[in-house]
Amino acid sequence: MSDVLVVSEHRRGELRDVSYEAITAGRELADARDGDLHVAVVGGDVGRFAEDLNRQGVDAVHAVSNGEEFDHNVYQSAVGALLEGTGAEAVVIPNSVNGLDYAPAVAEAHGYPLVTDAIGFEYDDGLTVTREMYGSKVETTVDVTGDQFVLTVRGGEWAPAEGVGDATVEPVEVDHPESGARVTGFEEVGGGDVDIADADVLVSVGRGIEEEENLELVEDLADALGATLSASRPIVDNGWLPKNRQVGQSGKVVTPDVYIAIGISGAVQHVAGMKGSDTIVAVNTDPNAPIFDIADYGIVGDLFDVVPELIDEFA
Amino acid sequence: MKVLVTVKEVAEPDDDFAVEGTDIAASDLEYDLNEWDDYAVEAAVQLAEAGIADEVVAVTIGPERAEETVRMALAKGADRAVRVWDEAFEAGFADVAAKVTAFEAVVETEDPDLVLGGVQAADTGFGATGVALAERIGFEHAAVVNDLEVDDDAGVAHVHRELEGGVEELTDVDLPAVLTVQTGLNEPRYASLRGIRQAQRKEIDAKDLSALGLSVEDVESSLAITSMYEPESESDAEIIEGDAGETASRLAEVLREKGVGA
Numbered sequence A: 001m002s003d004v005l006v007v008s009e010h011r012r013g014e015l016r017d018v019s020y021e022a023i024t025a026g027r028e029l030a031d032a033r034d035g036d037l038h039v040a041v042v043g044g045d046v047g048r049f050a051e052d053l054n055r056q057g058v059d060a061v062h063a064v065s066n067g068e069e070f071d072h073n074v075y076q077s078a079v080g081a082l083l084e085g086t087g088a089e090a091v092v093i094p095n096s097v098n099g100l101d102y103a104p105a106v107a108e109a110h111g112y113p114l115v116t117d118a119i120g121f122e123y124d125d126g127l128t129v130t131r132e133m134y135g136s137k138v139e140t141t142v143d144v145t146g147d148q149f150v151l152t153v154r155g156g157e158w159a160p161a162e163g164v165g166d167a168t169v170e171p172v173e174v175d176h177p178e179s180g181a182r183v184t185g186f187e188e189v190g191g192g193d194v195d196i197a198d199a200d201v202l203v204s205v206g207r208g209i210e211e212e213e214n215l216e217l218v219e220d221l222a223d224a225l226g227a228t229l230s231a232s233r234p235i236v237d238n239g240w241l242p243k244n245r246q247v248g249q250s251g252k253v254v255t256p257d258v259y260i261a262i263g264i265s266g267a268v269q270h271v272a273g274m275k276g277s278d279t280i281v282a283v284n285t286d287p288n289a290p291i292f293d294i295a296d297y298g299i300v301g302d303l304f305d306v307v308p309e310l311i312d313e314f315a
Numbered sequence B: 001m002k003v004l005v006t007v008k009e010v011a012e013p014d015d016d017f018a019v020e021g022t023d024i025a026a027s028d029l030e031y032d033l034n035e036w037d038d039y040a041v042e043a044a045v046q047l048a049e050a051g052i053a054d055e056v057v058a059v060t061i062g063p064e065r066a067e068e069t070v071r072m073a074l075a076k077g078a079d080r081a082v083r084v085w086d087e088a089f090e091a092g093f094a095d096v097a098a099k100v101t102a103f104e105a106v107v108e109t110e111d112p113d114l115v116l117g118g119v120q121a122a123d124t125g126f127g128a129t130g131v132a133l134a135e136r137i138g139f140e141h142a143a144v145v146n147d148l149e150v151d152d153d154a155g156v157a158h159v160h161r162e163l164e165g166g167v168e169e170l171t172d173v174d175l176p177a178v179l180t181v182q183t184g185l186n187e188p189r190y191a192s193l194r195g196i197r198q199a200q201r202k203e204i205d206a207k208d209l210s211a212l213g214l215s216v217e218d219v220e221s222s223l224a225i226t227s228m229y230e231p232e233s234e235s236d237a238e239i240i241e242g243d244a245g246e247t248a249s250r251l252a253e254v255l256r257e258k259g260v261g262a
């Protein structure tokens, strides 16, 4: 028997959805290991968070009352203290920007193997994790030696835990070293004239467009369709379009009626921002591009051939 | 101050590829400098140009083939490079801790004030090496940095960490530190012809485990890849067949049905 510790995530007063998904993954692991499921919430309004995290299947919520916002030193210390206090030997952490700011350090500090960005797992004699490689073109199974580990789980892969549990809520305060990384504030980026989240139809352009000059082509298509232009990250990184046009994990989440992805591979961080679109169309030269896995209509072809023809259709 | 940049040679599959055993067939892979590391190299070189860094050292764990990638970093302005490789790494999939052990040994000799790496390697996508390294060597750290200003006198790096949903966290990180660099931090330069020529003369110091004072057991991996396969498509996408004109006209029909362009 061996317990599992899930560390929840919150930002600016809200628990993030992936926290509840991590609980589901953690419960599966705890069942397989015949152990209890502990959930930690670190900082902020821990009383309220603890109540929300008390979902079915949670045995204990540890409300660590240090600080307000994310601080990796506090998280690392909290996890260390809870591993010692609970005897848990498996840690589940969201595979988020903040998760990746402390999960590797936790694994390192405790000498636990680390597997990140899990999309599934099986647990028989030990843990076998399913994860992607090569830009989502393949999946792999990874065997982990031993039964201690840190696992980070991708958002949207497990159903959120529901219901109300009968967990005990344990208030905790941890000692932690003075932080050598101090958060001084937050900044919202990507504001401005257009909000791509309002558009009914998006023509979205990716690195397949190759050159800034070629953007005119997709602008013409957007005009012809009465659509709004959006983009994948590299287009914005290159400064070809402003940040408020970026779709994805670090840009905007959009749910238009129609999303037309042109020369976009469909990386997980991009898909996170558009998979909720009603109809997804993809134009890509690579038949194995992962964007086709979530598309409703696909054209395997060269955008420089297809897009001009499509503009003509609507001219 | 001295800056160490970790640079990985990453593999990208061709449009057509086959899986052989637990990896993609070598003949179906192209190699390149990891996109995120390109931004890390640029950040380091800019620190040198600003007179903040006196030396930029690139380090990689990779076979001889990876020297081509390392030369790219040298051509862009890194002063010299260290390449770690050993038969022990050929045996299987090196986990984060194994790589960190090798980097730790390099850090001990090089004694950098700042280590820059990428947020993630494009091929294996662990997103973990920099933060694990920081913990091992007792440096501070920040992950997913998309804005960087180094105040050498104060011993602080002022960074933005790019969180989800268009929010950036402003953080002051004490040096020495490891930072993982996000794309968009800067505009990576192309290597100039002069840079490429100079890179030929720059030193790439190849080291095996024993040269680092390590043994095979020190880099034993706790992970093993046991299978690789192409995922089953979750959608039943209609793939529109035909030449450009035919596909465009069928797509136009679909779009009109959805009320687009009406």
Ligand SMILES: Cc1cc2nc3c(=O)[nH]c(=O)nc-3n(C[C@H](O)[C@H](O)[C@H](O)COP(=O)(O)OP(=O)(O)OC[C@H]3O[C@@H](n4cnc5c(N)ncnc54)[C@H](O)[C@@H]3O)c2cc1C
Pocket: A097, A205, A206, A207, A208, A209, A231, A232, A233, A234, A235, A246, A247, A248, A249, A250, A251, A252, A262, A263, A264, A265, A266, A267, A268, A269, A270, A273, A283, A284, A285, A286, A289, A301, A302, A303, A304, B119, B120, B144
């Ligand atoms: C923490 C983090 C956050 C991120 N956030 C985001 C985000 O918010 N949004 C985002 O988009 N990305 C994000 N990324 C980056 C993401 O991982 C990918 O690098 C990015 O989405 C790739 O963009 P792309 O598809 O345009 O380029 P690529 O992956 O390079 O794909 C280009 C595609 O174009 C196709 N192509 C090439 N030529 C043609 C042609 N002539 N005709 C048709 N098709 C062609 C190719 O086959 C390929 O599939 C993030 C990454 C990290 C690590």
Ligand SMILES: Nc1ncnc2c1ncn2[C@@H]1O[C@H](COP(=O)(O)O)[C@@H](O)[C@H]1O
Pocket: B006, B007, B008, B009, B034, B036, B037, B059, B060, B061, B062, B099, B116, B117, B118, B119, B120, B121, B122, B124, B125, B126, B127, B128, B129, B130
């Ligand atoms: N074999 C390697 N050689 C050099 N740098 C590496 C290697 N593996 C990982 N890194 C560095 O660590 C970063 C994150 O990689 P990963 O944690 O594997 O996703 C990369 O962007 C590199 O800077």
